[in-house]
Amino acid sequence: MIDTRRLRTLRAVADHRTVTAAAAALHLTPSAVSQQLVALEHEVGHRLLERDGRGVRLTAVGRILLGHTNEVLAQLERAGADIAAYTAGTAGEVKVASFATAIGLVVAPAMDTLRDKEPGIQVRVLDAEGDQSLTMVLDGAVDVAVAVEYRGAPGEDDLRLFRIPLYSEPFDIVLPRDHPLAAVPDHDGEAAPAPERDAEMPPTPEHDARTAPVDTSPASTHDPRALPVDTPPTPERDTRTLPVDTPPTPERDTRTLPVDTPPTSERGTRTLSVADLSGEIWIGPYPGNPCHDVIALACEHAGFTPEFAHSSDDFSAVVALAAAGAGVAMVPRLALRGTDLSGVVIRPVPGPKRRVFAAVRRGAERHPLLIPLLHALQDAATALRQAPSM
Structure with a gap:
């Protein structure tokens, strides 16, 4: 044995x-x-x-x-x-490792939900960047990871982990106000003004340009919130999916955030391409940060290697350096929330996205302490998607 x-x-x-x-x-x-x-x-x-x-x-x-x-x-x-589930019920401690932005956007709201609905569940949160949170789950140091997709990340078919998509968001280009690309005319021929703080991409009833894109790909054949069962999986029922009491509706698709179309010229934010930044001095996260991988890969696809002169995993620091004229940057859109943007110009860029998911050890998705937390994370992602503005 x-x-x-x-x-x-x-x-x-x-x-x-x-x-x-x-x-x-x-x-x-x-x-x-x-x-x-x-x-x-x-x-x-x-x-x-x-x-x-x-x-x-x-x-x-x-x-x-x-x-x-x-x-x-x-x-x-x-x-x-x-x-x-048979003996303990829903009372105990759950440890969650998450990167900083997601703590504010989905983890803290999920904790607030659990405080009302499942007061017996105590959530302990640890800030973990890069691939640290997934390693901590696999090693048993924490129960849940909220992580970002990166090159080499365990995929959905990894037998060690059970993954739940939460949301995805686009990147925006951050430019100093006096940068030549900041003055490139919009589609209507007028130069784009620098965005004001918290108003660089004002929402409209049909389109909030500051939120992330809707995933328009066909839904998977299985119910991503279906209750796991003890019977072997069949093509009609994937037992690896997250348990839930009610089936999802299109309005409750928590995988991505709106909107897929780029901001319009009325907002003074003409779309730039990654290739437009070839030859620029860059500010960005350290190697090992998943966002560094996304940026490097996007530049690689555009035909160049970015020259990072300044490095910080704190995106407010990245924006401050750009405002000081130290270089250009690409920042996940939701990471700009609450950041002082008065010294920079924000331009949307098509293509790169930060994809966020929750993960637990395979089989643990059935645990009575984790089921409510995973649902609360999904509900927080839904609320994030449906918010009228950032």
Whole structure:
């Protein structure tokens, strides 16, 4: 009989690529991790790891075992969730790791909802940027991650995680007021004025240019808020989806934010392309921040590599540097909320988007403490989408 604790250790080593990093994630000593791996190899009867430079990698047998490990651990999560549902009810602590903007936009509103509807659930929030939140979920440090899509992020088919799309938002170009592109005429031939604070993209009943775009792609064939069941999944019912008491309606699609069309010339915000910024000095987040990946990839597709002269993960600092004439930037639209824009001009840019999702360990989506929280996050994303203005 294989010890499941050793399987968790194997997965941690596979994720972190070194025994030392895996030990830190598991709150164990490196020698304890090594001992568990040796014991697991004896149980299996094969070598599971081999050296790879300064780290380690799985052998062929190790990769086979890891595939089964993900399924076994997910099933254990489901078993724990079912037992908790039967015995504990909805009272206890849930830990959430999220990046700063989403804490204000969806996590805090979700906590407010739970305070009224599920007072027995205590939510503890940790600020985690980049891929930290997903790593924390996989390592068991937190229960829920609110994260941004990035290159190399675990996909929807990853057996370790259960993902729930929340919203997506476009990026805007941030220019100093005296930048040549800030004075480029709009479609009506007049130069665009610099936006005033909190009024750079005023909403209309039909179109709020400061919100993010609607996802017009066809809906998936499964119900993204369907109640999970114990029966095996069928083509008509994907049991990996989030449980809910009522089916969704088109008005409650929480995956994206409006609006897909660019702001109009009446707003003085003519659309620019990423290619227009080739050769500019850039201000942006540090490498490793998912937004840095989005910006770098957009520039790569436009045929150039951005030159980052200034780096900050705080978008209010990025805007302040742009206002000081230090360079240009691309910032997620909702990150501009509440930021002083008096010294810059905002231009929409088609294409790049920041896609935000929640994630839990596969099988944990059934847990009675997590079901209300995941619904509350979706409801907060719905309210964000439906808000008349930012």
